Structure formats: C-alpha cells, structure tokens
Amino acid sequence: MEQVEFAGLFLVVLFFLLGTGVWVGLALVGVAFVGMALFTARPVGDAMITAMWSSASSWSLTALPLFIWMGEILFRTRLSEDMFKGLAPWMARLPGGLLHTNIVGCTIFAAVSGSSAATLTTVGKMTVPELKKRGYPERMVIGTLAGAATLGLMIPPSLTLIVYGVTINESITKLFMAGILPGLVLAAMFMAYLVIWAKLAKDYAPTPEPKISFAEKVAASRFLVPVILLIIAVIGSMYAGLATATEAAAIGVLGSLTLAALQGSLDAKSFLASLMGATRTSAMIALILCGAAFLSMAMGFTGLPRLLAEWIGSLGLSKFQLLMALLVFYIVLGCFLDGISSVVLTISIIEPMIRSVGIDVIWFGVFIVLVVEMAQITPPVGFNLFVMQGMTGHQMGFVAKAAFPMFLIMVAMVFVMILVPDLATWLPDHLTLAPG
Template identity: 45%
Template sequence: MISDPLTLSLVLTGVMFAFLLSSIWIAVSLILTGIVGMLIYEVRLPPAISIYDKIGDLLSGSLYDSLNSWSLAALPLFILMGEILYRSSISDRLLTGLIPWMGRIPGRLLHINVAACSLFAAVSGSSAATTATVGKITLSELRKRGYSKALAIGSLAGSGTLGFLIPPSLIMIIYGVLADVSIGKLFIGGILPGLMLAALYSGYIMIAASLDPDAVPGGDERYGWRERLASLRDLLPTFLLIALVLGSIYGGFATPTEAAALGVVGALILALWFRSFSLPMFRDALFNSVKTTVMISFIIAGAGFLSQVVGFLGIARAVSEYIASLGLSSYALILVVGIMYLFLGMILDGISIVVMTLPIVLPIVTAAGFDPLWFGIFLVFMVELSQVTPPVGFSLFVIQSISGEPIGAIVRYTLPFFLIMVAAVAIITLFPQIALWLPEHMIGR
C-alpha cells in the first residue's frame, strides 16, 4: 500500500505507460490505471464500505457525468458535417479553390490546417471536434496531392488546439467562474495570443517547406487575379457554410449544438447542389461519424474516471501544495507551475486540470504578482499543450483514428508544433501585455 500521493502519482504514470504500451485500448488503459491507483493507495473508508464498492461508485458516476453534457451533443454533429464535406466533392473544391491564393506562399496548401482550424474552432469550441472535422477534410487531400505527411499531421495537431483561445471557449468560461475574472475580458484577451500562435505555426511551415523541397509537390503554376477571382466559385459555398454556422452562434440565433445541426443540413444541401450526394456516401458518413464519436466519448469517459480517482486520492492537491512550499521567485514559480501542468496533462483532461488545481494554484500565483486575467490565458495554453501530450493527448488519438498512423509517429510529427506552443507560453510570460493590452483598451479595468 502507498500512502504518499506524490509517490502514487509517479507509480500511476508508470502503470499507465505500461498499459498503453501493451496495446490495450486507450480508454480501457485509463480506467485500469484508476482502478490500480485505488487498490494500491491506503484509503481509509468506513467499515461498511469496501474499496470495491467505492471503485464501483466512482466508475459508474464518472462515466455518466463525463458524457452527460448537452455541449457534447455538438461533437457528433460537427463530425458528421466534416464527414459529408470530406466524402462529397466539396473538400476537393475547397482545396482547389485555395491553390491560386496560396500558390506563392512557401508551404502552399499546408497552411490550410492553420486557417481551417482557426475557423472551425470558433464554430465548435471543441478541440476534438475541430481536429476531427478539419482532419477528415484535409489529411487525405494533402496526402493525395503529395504534401509532407509530417507537416500535414503536425500542423493539424497543433492547430486543432486553437479552439481554446478562440471564443467561445469552455476552458475560459470555467476559469472565469472559478477565478472571478470577467469572461468577456478573457475572450478578448485570447485574441492576440491566438493570432500569434497561428502566425508562429504558419511561419514554421514556411521555413520547413523552404528547407525541404520534398515537403511540397512540384509545380510552377502562376496565377493571376482572373484565376483567383474564378476560384471563388469553389470557395464561396464553403465560406457561406462557415458563415451560416458562425453567424447563427454570434448572432444569438442558435447554440453551438443547434449551429452544428445547421451545419449538417448546409453540408447536405451543398452535396446535393454539387451532385455528389448518394445514399452509400451518406451511409458511410453516418457510420464513420458514429465510430469517431464513440472513440472520442469512450476516451473522455475513461479520462473522467481517472480524473475522479486523482481527485479522490488527493494527487493534484498534493502536487500544488508541494510547489507552494518551495518558496520560489515569481518566474521560477511560473516555470514550476508550467512543468506541473505539463505533467498533469499527461494523465488528465484539460477541464479536470483547471478545476482540481485552481483553488490551490491561483492564490499562489496572484500572491507572486501575476495578473489573474493573464494567468487565465497562460492556463489555456497549458491546457492546449495537454491535448498533444502523450499518453492522454486527445488530439493525438483523434488524428490516429483519422490517419491510421502509429501514435509514436504522430507524436514525432507533432513535436515541432508542441515546442512552438512552449515558445508561445514563454513569450506571453515575458511580454504579458500581449494578453492584457486588448482587454485593457477595449473594455478597460
């Protein structure tokens, strides 16, 4: 039996890696890790309650609570919209229409992941839905056209996390409520860091494509304004669909879930308009939407159970209290807090990280002189990093289901974009006005 939560956290990390390396399903590995944690930790329970009863209570409650969310109803709808766009001629028209506009930019169509994820993130508010929707459209097309697989997958994994910085952001709403910080200011504060991160991704793609001639297929086509204007015929339908979904949300006419349903209807109308709709196509779209949704939901449920166990055993609180006891300087404190969140991101989902640690971490950070609004943006970045941090990186698993690539290869392709996110965290830490300037000038204190 183990009585120290810090020691237990290290043991559970090793147990999880062992389960994952044994090729057990991700969700099952998470659930088994939580069960092992409950069994080896010295839990003091009332005599009438056995450890197995407690495990059963936590497992049943967490599995239900993790998936009993109306906001999750948008997930299968956005995935279905992406499947319809992917299986009809719309995705091919979108990429064909972008060629005249991106032909002169180093990396060309590789930038589509950054642009498309930024747009869909503002629609769905979900990293998993954004990654799945955009990935269904772009990955196969980029591979078919001969673009670098590493850059295509890596840019999708990195760009898929932009949803947390682009409103509406569930993480910002939760942080604003718990930290008593204006949610409106948090939304506005995420704009410049989000644009900065997208620009850093595109900058890396341009550099990598320039250094590796094989990353982009050959072709010296030159396009004038006549070709670019003509390409709008291919781009306009997709932009109208995005405008329909975004406009219904920001215009206050629909919730994200209702907007997702509108998106599915719009995608069906476009497929019919371009005469690429068929019953077999629609059947395959439905079938794959169900498979992807169940895969993501199962992982969410497994992570929810592990999060409950970690909270029940006091691991997150113990790690936070240990950091508070070190007496570090302000920047050293932020460095240690960042490392702590990277570690927690390996075993927890983003929402659990925020909810479990904020009551302990926020007073420590504000006492060190950091603005709570800035720390909210910092925390969003750390949650983004958790999406691409193995072993519990949701975006990595979503991409694996789409691409069929081994998880090790996906992690390797994602590493440069992970490092770019780390660099972005360092930039906003050294220059906090990147996150604070817009809220101060647009809303005021």
C-alpha cells in the same frame, strides 16, 4: 502518507493497464476503482455510478458528437478539392508557393472540423499529391501539413477545448473565442517560417505556376464560398451571441449535410459512414471522460490534488516557472498519450495549481491545447505522424524530422502567449456571448 501511497499505486496501476493495451477510459476506471477500494470506506460501486453518470449527462458534452459528425460529413465531400482550387491562385506568388495551401487550408478546415486528424486527412489527401507533382520538397510538404493540421485542436470548434471546458466546468463558448486569435497567430508564424525557408533553401525549385489575372483569381475563389458560409454560420452564431456551442454544432451539422447534398456527394453509404465514424469517436472520448470523472472523485477522497497543490505552493514557483514546468510536463506526457487523454488525466490535479498562482483558466485552456498540439507531432505516439506515415509511406523518423521545425514554432508560440496574454483573453472579454 496515505496520499503518497495512493499516488504510487495510481502510477503503477495506470502504466500497467496502459502497457497491456487496455483502453485509456477503462484504465482510468481501473485505477480509480482500486484506489477507492483500498484507501476509502465509501462503497465503490455507488461512487463510480454517480461520477460516471454526472460526466456523461453533462449538457455541454452534447456539442462534442455534433462537431465530430460535422467533420465526418465534410471529410466525405469534395471540400478539400474545392479548397485547393480556390486557394492555389492566391498562394502561388508567395515565397514558398503552394506549400502555403497546406497551412491556409488547414486553418480554414479547422474552423469547421475541430479534429486534428480530420483536418490532416482531408487537406492532405488533396495537397500532398498535387505538391509532390509540382516538385516541392517532400519533407516540407509533410512537415507543413503535419504541423498546420494541429490547428484543428485550437481554432474553434475544438474537441480538446470542449473536453477541457466540460472537465473544469467552464464556458465552452468563451474557450472557443479564446482559441481564435492564438490559432491565427500560430498559422501566421507557420507561413512566416515558409517564407524565410523559401528564401534560404537551396533545394526549393518547384514547377512555376502559370500567371493568371486578378479576375481569374477572384473567379477561382468561388470554390471557397461554401466553406466560408459554413464557418460564418457556425462560428458567427457564437460570436454574435445567437447560439451556444451546442446550438452552433447543430447548425454545423445541418449546414454540412446541406453542403454535401448540393455537391452531390451525400448518399446513404456516405451518410451512414459519417454517422458511424462520429459514433465511434464520440463513444471513445465519452468513455475517457467518464473514467477521468471517476478518477477525479477518487483523488478527491484521498486528498491527493490538495496535497499536490499545497506542495507546489510551498515551492514558491512564480507563474512563469509553473508554466515552464507544465510545458515540459505535457511535452513528455504527450510522447505517450493522445491529447484528450492527457487533458482529462491531469486537469483535476493541475487546476488547483493554476488557480492558486492566479492563472486565468480561459487563458490556460488555450495554453494546454497548444502544448497538446505539440504532442500530435512528437514520437512515439504523435497521432499526426502516424497519419502522415500512412499517407506517404515514409518511415516515422523521416516524418518526425520533417515536422520538427513546426514543433519549435509551437514552443515559440507558448512564449508569445505568455508575453501577450490578451491574445487568448481579449475576445472572450469583449464579445457578447450566448451562455454555455
């Protein structure tokens, strides 16, 4: 009975605190504090200090601010402009034309960013005006960009995968490897949708691009060289087992600083802006993780996760049924919470459930990132929708409708992963990895 009372109190206090505008991290601390004070005999202060310090001092967490800083540095360079110049000649002849630059550009930038918002903003600030100028339907410009930017959460380095790995004490490097193939398959599905739409749509009549020779296309590709080299340095060092995720993040920061300096876009103002932006984002995520660690400890003392896992086990759900229940659960949760908050808020309860039915935790990490991606483009708290609204000036309803086909493609991708689990597990199982 005590566990049921704690669960009820947990929901009431959490929604009250979130409804009053309290930061998510502080809301989690508040719920845990009240729960431990009422339902356990352990000194709350000691427990809170122990849990929060253990979370904040995790070595795996070191990669997080470094990857965020790398993305902030690249956001302030001419990277997106150069990417568009390099990609446009190759994309122009495909059905769907330059709309493919949104998807391919986001896929490439995701491999050096780790953030959905940074990917969306960086790629969008160059492609949106260029595509509108060329007469592409605005709903498709917005929809493809909002959907493809979510790849920043899956393709390594992924901030959400780092948070998931730290929370369940799993290898960040293995999780990064697991996200590669599903991310590329999802990008291919986005592009396939564009091809089909371009063949069937009646309002598809962009300004034709001038024909250029193969040699000119190759020459334009030189603009992609800096970002490709950075991807090789960051991701390749982990693939080859030469660096852990944290060491690869440090390589990425040094590489992005070098790239910015060579472009002439690195000055004291942009350097300080990138540092402060990374500090703010890192501090926000660290506070959420600390609050989640304290809440997990409080739940552990009440026995709520064990009770819930036993109840789920008593239902006799198969793997597929449990995954479908979690798919709906996270889609609904994502309508009200950002992705990282959704992960840290629930994983201490969800982890024993998935282990009890034999679901691979590495595979589940990619699954949970995929469903969290959907939350980025579902109202009312879809963060990518807010960014697109600010970038284009359209109403939220228009932006959400434009992104809805991409949401459906992500749902289809969930079933692809269930049918072909090796998409997420093959690389971690077959590549030599550095520990960590």
